[in-house]
Amino acid sequence: MHRREFLQLLATAAAGGFLLDPRASWAQGERLYDVPRFGNVSLLHFTDCHAQLLPTYFREPNVNLGVAAALGRPPHLVGEALLKHFKLRPGSAEAHAFSYLNFDQAARTYGKVGGFAHMATLINRLRASRPGALLLDGGDTWQGSATALWTKGQDMVDVCKRLGVNIMTAHWEFTLGASRVKEIVERDFKGQIDFIAQNIKTTDFEDPVFPSHVMKEINGVPVAIIGQAFPYMPIANPRYFVPEWSFGIRDENMQKVVDEVRAKGAHAVVLLSHNGMDVDLKMASRVRGIDAILGGHTHDGVPAPVIIRNAGGQTLVTNAGSNGKFLAVLDLDVRAKHVADFRYRLLPIFSNLLPADTEMDALIKHLRAPFQAKLDEKLAVSHGLLYRRGNFNGTLDQVILDALMEVKGAEIAFSPGFRWGTTILPGQTITFEHVMDQTAITYPYTTVNEMSGAMIKTILEDIADNLFNPDPYYQQGGDMVRVGGMTYTCDIQGKPGHRISDMRLGGKPINADKRYKVAGWAPVSEEARNAGGQPAWEVVADYLRAKKTIKMPKLNLPKLSGAGGNPGMAG
Amino acid sequence: MADPMRIRATMQGDKVLVRVLMSHEMETGQRKDSAGNIVPAHFIQSVTAVHSGKTVLTAEWGPAVSKNPFLQFQFAGGKSGETVQIIWTDNKGDKRTDEAKISS
Amino acid sequence: MEEMIAGRRRFLQSGSATTVFGLFVAAGLIRPEAAFAQAGWNKDAFASKSLNDVVKALGGAGATPTNDISWGATPEIAENGAVVPINVTSRIPNTQSIAVLVEKNPNALAAKFDFPAGTDPTVSTRVKIGQSSNVHALIKTADGKYFVATREVKVTIGGCGG
Structure with a gap:
């Protein structure tokens, strides 16, 4: 960062009433990105950017509960517990990047995060100091914005090619449909980007759909990168997008692939994973011979790797956050055919500290130009901080739920526990682009159904088990379904089918046999696709246009049981 | 008569890996049609795999095996170019036999 | 939703x-047997409701739990309850047959495979699982002993991930 920029930052901070740490100096920016080269093999990794081409705000969660073995262990630490565990200084830029603490003020001080033009600058710098470094994309890249939806992922594909991505795996990409994914991989990526996944097989003869891995020589060191796509795509998202493909964790096949690449002479084996961090931690304990897992899916910004010992030695497990907010740098010192030492940094991308790369900036402007007017439509002004991320309702989900209930005349609303979606600061104008940041999917249909109380309980129990099953292999990632209208109690340590209780509507207990009018969106069934249903962005945009100002929504949080003292919850 | 099976038999080292996709409704007898009548059970009950006159696998199935069943197994003693034969019989007495050459 | x-x-x-x-x-x-016409097909085993009853119908006394079975690509969570891949490999010496049981299905036994000498004790099939259930792999050895390993397969309503 230049002195002039820093002075501007100070002025902004003063205007915002935010007291900067007195030890902070203009050199902080330089220090943050001063990452000396180490070893002979370098991998740069970003994941789950959810198509956010421009800098945004993104608030990390204040609720990310771990149960059983995951209790109190990364990534299930939030706020001060997280800062303490990773020795991050309160009030520092990094503390802001990795935690929700003091978010509104800190966001005004440090500015927006991410943006591909700013990430490009950082990547170019790191590549200059690290010859041969590979750039890995962990997936959830082609979905999450209006322009990615409207161009069927093409804007992101063009940007990633320009950025110099070498290897990729995927999840939400598959919601563009199998043929579109194949088209991009076979046409756009040909000869440039390897698309890898050991865990996708055809549903007929269980043939591999993509290569399981790619071998690269980096500074004379043979390195294998293995791909792991999101194992539960056809369950968490509509199966009709990939009817002829089957996914799953497949850790026995993973072991086979690791053994195969070791036999082929790999001195370092790295897994580019979209398992989610809890699944990666379990996989690292079971599969031998992986040196590092560069992980994503669960959107956990984890400052340092978790080291898992296993029969083959040790495996580093990382997770590199989301929304283009971070770039991970893994430096390996590979000697005598094995990884002798490593350094890992998860670098927050502060767009004020990293000037935009001119070429990338121009490309992004060019890609967005046809849509600019539509994106910029001003819908309403927000009084409160609107965010999504967290195990239960975020304020932005609450706006969606309130919109669904009001527009559809429903007494209860459900909204999926997606972990993507940008944050809106108090006083900020909500644009159509912001609404698309929360709703841009290929199955945006809203639904209205009559559901019995018993059915509502079954649904909540089913989703709670995807989040709080003590065995990560039985979790799907994502957060608890957001619930509007109805209150309930959730025992996060309860047994399957016994976590949800005391469901009430307007203070009165929900009757198992009574039918309630429930609105929702993002249905995964083919019947719902055929039924149509107004896209969620229309419902939310109409609601915002009519309201003009959005007061801080009242969060409908469940009463929690079994979460006392859990360092995965704060605030 | 049911559609032919799709059979792949390939050498995997010194073993023959056999993968079969059969075409069969595998009705459980517990499903109702649109008129509300129970669709009678109709499913493959027995499967036999034969190589060079020798039985290399037998199976008994119930209606819980999925529609258009898949079967994979492996045996020793086969060679590229030889034939593997698969025979199934269902609960209505329908029978189907198909074969495939072992490829390397 | x-x-x-x-x-x-x-x-x-x-x-x-x-x-x-x-x-x-x-x-x-x-009449159950009206649907079950095929000779040599163990109708009692296929009509059984539980692991114990299946073992009895197959002629055994009981099954000993074992860890010497691997589940291969058998999923933890089913993508489609109508088509759940089951992949069982036995490391128990002299394995003669492998049966696949779904505890919560109306009838537990889904399929039984017999391996003559020369055929490896490994098999893949696909089964219907109506609701989240334990799946048992029941192994019979040449000397008539039974062993069992169990894997939970979750059948979920899906959605809401990511």
Whole structure:
């Protein structure tokens, strides 16, 4: 960062009433990105950017509960517990990047995060100091914005090619449909980007759909990168997008692939994973011979790797956050055919500290130009901080739920526990682009159904088990379904089918046999696709246009049981 | 008569890996049609795999095996170019036999 | 959410159909054997409701739990309850047969495979699983002993991930 920029930052901070740490100096920016080269093999990794081409705000969660073995262990630490565990200084830029603490003020001080033009600058710098470094994309890249939806992922594909991505795996990409994914991989990526996944097989003869891995020589060191796509795509998202493909964790096949690449002479084996961090931690304990897992899916910004010992030695497990907010740098010192030492940094991308790369900036402007007017439509002004991320309702989900209930005349609303979606600061104008940041999917249909109380309980129990099953292999990632209208109690340590209780509507207990009018969106069934249903962005945009100002929504949080003292919850 | 099976038999080292996709409704007898009548059970009950006159696998199935069943197994003693034969019989007495050459 | 409802509806339908079928059998309107015509097919085993009853119907006394079975690509969570890949490999010496049982299906036994000498004790199939259930792999050895390993397979209504 230049002195002039820093002075501007100070002025902004003063205007915002935010007291900067007195030890902070203009050199902080330089220090943050001063990452000396180490070893002979370098991998740069970003994941789950959810198509956010421009800098945004993104608030990390204040609720990310771990149960059983995951209790109190990364990534299930939030706020001060997280800062303490990773020795991050309160009030520092990094503390802001990795935690929700003091978010509104800190966001005004440090500015927006991410943006591909700013990430490009950082990547170019790191590549200059690290010859041969590979750039890995962990997936959830082609979905999450209006322009990615409207161009069927093409804007992101063009940007990633320009950025110099070498290897990729995927999840939400598959919601563009199998043929579109194949088209991009076979046409756009040909000869440039390897698309890898050991865990996708055809549903007929269980043939591999993509290569399981790619071998690269980096500074004379043979390195294998293995791909792991999101194992539960056809369950968490509509199966009709990939009817002829089957996914799953497949850790026995993973072991086979690791053994195969070791036999082929790999001195370092790295897994580019979209398992989610809890699944990666379990996989690292079971599969031998992986040196590092560069992980994503669960959107956990984890400052340092978790080291898992296993029969083959040790495996580093990382997770590199989301929304283009971070770039991970893994430096390996590979000697005598094995990884002798490593350094890992998860670098927050502060767009004020990293000037935009001119070429990338121009490309992004060019890609967005046809849509600019539509994106910029001003819908309403927000009084409160609107965010999504967290195990239960975020304020932005609450706006969606309130919109669904009001527009559809429903007494209860459900909204999926997606972990993507940008944050809106108090006083900020909500644009159509912001609404698309929360709703841009290929199955945006809203639904209205009559559901019995018993059915509502079954649904909540089913989703709670995807989040709080003590065995990560039985979790799907994502957060608890957001619930509007109805209150309930959730025992996060309860047994399957016994976590949800005391469901009430307007203070009165929900009757198992009574039918309630429930609105929702993002249905995964083919019947719902055929039924149509107004896209969620229309419902939310109409609601915002009519309201003009959005007061801080009242969060409908469940009463929690079994979460006392859990360092995965704060605030 | 049911559609032919799709059979792949390939050498995997010194073993023959056999993968079969059969075409069969595998009705459980517990499903109702649109008129509300129970669709009678109709499913493959027995499967036999034969190589060079020798039985290399037998199976008994119930209606819980999925529609258009898949079967994979492996045996020793086969060679590229030889034939593997698969025979199934269902609960209505329908029978189907198909074969495939072992490829390397 | 629609999928959740549809999924639940399907589940309820299959559940009620089971009951209806059960009633017909109880009332003598359907004779189980009428549907089960094939000679050599162990109708008692396929009509059994539990692991123990299946073992008995197959001629065994009981099954010893074992860890010497690997589940290969058998999923933890089913993508489609109508088509759940089951992949079982036995490391128990002299394995003669492998049976696959779904505890919560109306009838537990789904399939049984017999391996003559020269055939490896490994098999893949695909089965229907109506609701989250334990799946058992039941192994019989050449000396008539039974062993069992169990894997939970979750059948979920889906959605909401990511």
